[in-house]
Amino acid sequence: MTQVIEGMELVYEKPQTMTDAYLHYCPGCGHSVAHRLLMEVVQEMGIQDRTVGVAPVGCSVFAYNYMNIDMQEAAHGRACAVATGVKRVMPDKFIFTYQGDGDLAAIGTAETVHTINRGENILIVFINNGVYGMTGGQMAPTTLIGMKTTTSPYGREQATMGYPLKITEMISVLPGAFYVTRQAVHTAAAVRKTKKAFEKAFEYQKLNRGTCFIEIVSNCPSGWKMTPVESNEWMEKNMFPLYPLGDIKVPTQLN
């Protein structure tokens, strides 16, 4: 129960669309902020009983423990395919997937691309922290050149490991993509913008005009071996130049 303070107004409390479970994420991890924003929007739109989320494999595999809505767990990388099925069976429900970069942009690349190419009427939430967090900070397709991970101990080298995959830009050119944006959750201002993006994406889903895709450039303090505060500074300095924040594709005509 939220405490009442005499003479004071309550201006922020945990959304009721989140469970009371203790979040298992590492201290300072952006995953939890993204969870909360999604649930705030679901609560404010009054769609708790009409929203179905699809959880990935990765650190956010337990997303269903925290989001107090109907959820389905998918095999690694297959969240978009599962969400396609759920949406087609229940077209009046709001469907979203929640996936990391290993899940969405490595093992699940095919499902992701083809789901958007079909213009499935779902929201894809993509958390890009540049590593495989859950399994111990291995290199991901999104890892920066020169970035040290457990599988690129001398830093990612382009000649043998390729370039960081800008999958958000890639899928934005597909006609099935309706709204594509890149956001972050490390400052209060960024959090407010990301929440607006979630609101728009759920509103757009009512129009049935294609896939909405929201990338969140995030941190992984444990995988990056930094404190949470350091990781956010490092992210601003190193991730944002390659993954600039802002809208990539916005609907030109809304009806």
Add this chain to the structure above:
Amino acid sequence: MIRGTIIVAQDTCKGCELCIVACPQDCIEMSERLNVRGYRYAQLKNDTCTGCVNCALVCPDVAITVYRQPKSTSKKIQPAAAVA
């Protein structure tokens, strides 16, 4: 000046310190004591909180509840503040 305050759920806080960075009033500090999970937790260190909500927005563990003096009561002090 609008007055606000926060309540931190001590045993939910993981001591990440992101709220300290987010607070424009510099009114949050880490505790000396550890909570049940072994983390130092965030706490108010002075009464300059305006209830701006920034700390709660960045808190990954949703450990912060924010309160603010209602506009009607804070208005009484506002004219003087506006002149200054």
